[in-house]
Amino acid sequence: MNKTIIxxxxxxxxxxxxxLKEKGxxxxxxxxxKDWGGLCGNFTVDGFRFDRFVHLSFAPDEYTQKxxxxxxxxxxxxxxxxxxxxxxxxxxxxxxxxxxxxTEEKIKIINDxxxxxxxxxxxxxxxxxxxxxxxxxxxxxxxxFAYTRKYWGVEPHELETKWVGIRMSSPxxxxxxxxxxxxxxxxxxxxxxxxxxKSGGFKSxxxxxAQGADIRLEHQVCRIDTHEKRVYFSNGTSSxxxxxISSLPLPEIIKxxxxxxxxxxxxxxxxxxxxxxxxxxxxxxPDIAKHLWFYIxxxxxxxxxxxxxxxxxxxxxxxxxxxxxxxxxxxxxxxxPSPQQMLDTTIDKLINMGIFKAEDLxxxxxxxxxxxxxxxxxxxYHNRKIVxxxxxxxxxxxxxxxGKWEYFWTFQAFADGKNIAExxxxxxxxx
Ligand SMILES: Cc1cc2nc3c(=O)[nH]c(=O)nc-3n(C[C@H](O)[C@H](O)[C@H](O)COP(=O)(O)OP(=O)(O)OC[C@H]3O[C@@H](n4cnc5c(N)ncnc54)[C@H](O)[C@@H]3O)c2cc1C
Numbered sequence: 520m521n522k523t524i525i526x527x528x529x530x531x532x533x534x535x536x537x538x539l540k541e542k543g544x545x546x547x548x549x550x551x552x553k554d555w556g557g558l559c560g561n562f563t564v565d566g567f568r569f570d571r572f573v574h575l576s577f578a579p580d581e582y583t584q585k586x587x588x589x590x591x592x593x594x595x596x597x598x599x600x601x602x603x604x605x606x607x608x609x610x611x612x613x614x615x616x617x618x619x620x621x622t623e624e625k626i627k628i629i630n631d632x633x634x635x636x637x638x639x640x641x642x643x644x645x646x647x648x649x650x651x652x653x654x655x656x657x658x659x660x661x662x663x664f665a666y667t668r669k670y671w672g673v674e675p676h677e678l679e680t681k682w683v684g685i686r687m688s689s690p691x692x693x694x695x696x697x698x699x700x701x702x703x704x705x706x707x708x709x710x711x712x713x714x715x716x717k718s719g720g721f722k723s724x725x726x727x728x729a730q731g732a733d734i735r736l737e738h739q740v741c742r743i744d745t746h747e748k749r750v751y752f753s754n755g756t757s758s759x760x761x762x763x764i765s766s767l768p769l770p771e772i773i774k775x776x777x778x779x780x781x782x783x784x785x786x787x788x789x790x791x792x793x794x795x796x797x798x799x800x801x802x803x804x805p806d807i808a809k810h811l812w813f814y815i816x817x818x819x820x821x822x823x824x825x826x827x828x829x830x831x832x833x834x835x836x837x838x839x840x841x842x843x844x845x846x847x848x849x850x851x852x853x854x855x856p857s858p859q860q861m862l863d864t865t866i867d868k869l870i871n872m873g874i875f876k877a878e879d880l881x882x883x884x885x886x887x888x889x890x891x892x893x894x895x896x897x898x899x900y901h902n903r904k905i906v907x908x909x910x911x912x913x914x915x916x917x918x919x920x921x922g923k924w925e926y927f928w929t930f931q932a933f934a935d936g937k938n939i940a941e942x943x944x945x946x947x948x949x950x
Contacts, residue, residue: 527766529557531919534936537728551739561720567801577710578930587724631655646678669823672850766919786905791894801882
């Protein structure tokens, strides 16, 4: 029997299916949800379309750009995000744009920047030390420490630093001073252009690869028998396979397998991640959203980040209207407030910040995502290797953000699906 099955119809799973087909190999994609797209998907409430978290594309290579652009075309946005900090609006990154802050606070930040701890890179053991060495104590403690607790749900000392890469800007003294004396126009963001489909929401980047794929929706995998080579679904059906590709989260798939050694079970259970709420808001006025997205450092305001679907594309809101979505994250295993409590608090806080007036709000919605970001704690690489090695022994090809347990952007999850489809071993046995 030659039957390749793919678990999960997010971008990684769909990319695997598309690129296998290009090689003449058919596959079936099983998805638990009512729709395909995974985190690239969207939902609509009373004519307002919301993505599942912010989502803009900055795929660097031509092939991926072409595949994402499909036939709908892309808007191009220059990323000028901004920051909200105790009533001040500060351009992003804050360390390069201290201008709006009071003089006393700027003096503390610059003083500590000049006298920041000096450590050899090899001596830096965690993200807290990294932040103190990059920015000085005052800035580190008031900005990224607070943001780390909001975005990652953990303390900075719990994180390692390899994930940081290009994500954080590291200015020199001249840049800090220039940004403190006067407003800067320069875009310091790590991507210079962010693209977004003109129509259909972010999910449209998947149209090309989803077209023609054999996707079976509402098939939630609950058990995988690697001896019989059969996947069981919670709707009572099952499917035999010769080759199994999975984009399911590592901690979940391990629970579905038989006879897993306790060390592997423990490693999977110890992988940490964030989950989170999307608070989606629609307004009867066109001019509510002022920024494509902004970060909030204040810890008494739940969202870490707020973005505007209607600024990404006007196609996301009815004519004459605008929209926002706030993202609120928690580390897995933490106490999570009820949806109603979170919705009410977020709306109150955004009104207090002066973002909108209650009478302009016509749509409000809250949803929970079980998996958002991988937490790069000190044990991630050790635990991840144990789990991935075990899946490899079981002849399961694990792909995607949660299957590789990597900080993948969409173009990387897309590439991961393509790479697996190009693996010689898979092609030889599946044709
Ligand atoms: C807050 C946030 C913001 C982001 N912003 C951006 C951005 O701006 N730009 C960018 O490029 N990337 C962004 N990303 C990253 C991007 O979302 C991911 O890289 C990409 O969507 C991962 O795709 P995937 O296919 O690997 O995983 P997923 O999209 O999670 O797909 C996995 C699929 O498996 C399904 N599944 C899970 N369990 C089961 C089961 N038991 N049975 C059957 N099916 C199952 C799920 O329903 C899902 O459809 C962001 C991510 C987050 C969390």
